[in-house]
Amino acid sequence: MSKIEQTLSIIKPDAVERNLQDQIKQEFTNKGFEIIKEKKIHISKEEAERFYKVHETKPFYNDLCSYLSSGPIIVMTLQRENAVVENRKLMGATNPVDAEEGTLRKKYGISIDKNSVHGSDSPENAKIELDFFFNH
């Protein structure tokens, strides 16, 4: 059964800084994702804290929020069949060192914190995250 879905993707500051956004967008479209919405923004630390609230008890939370608000990011609505899972596959493991060959984090990631891309981890969170960036 085909299930057309949407997910949130973020091209993080380390990738935008290296001007990799067109290359990364091409990777998505090559894998059958349609970029439905897209905007380049620079969020505040407070916005990053709200976005990553699920991680507020983690030791890396403060650095993570400083980092996501450190420079411009590209936020996108990606659409295709099973978009959430397919995007997570294309992204690869959180730590680029553990990411499989050919994945975005393997190809572009610098370190576990500067891992170039974010992707929603479930359809429920995709809705919440898309709302956060596109319906406010």
Ligand code: CDP
């Ligand atoms: O992004 P992903 O869903 O793969 O990982 P996460 O566990 O939801 O963590 C969110 C982000 O926090 C990661 O993408 C990393 O950039 C960062 N992180 C970190 O800096 N240090 C860790 N030990 C774990 C995650």
Ligand code: MG
């Ligand atoms: Mg996550």
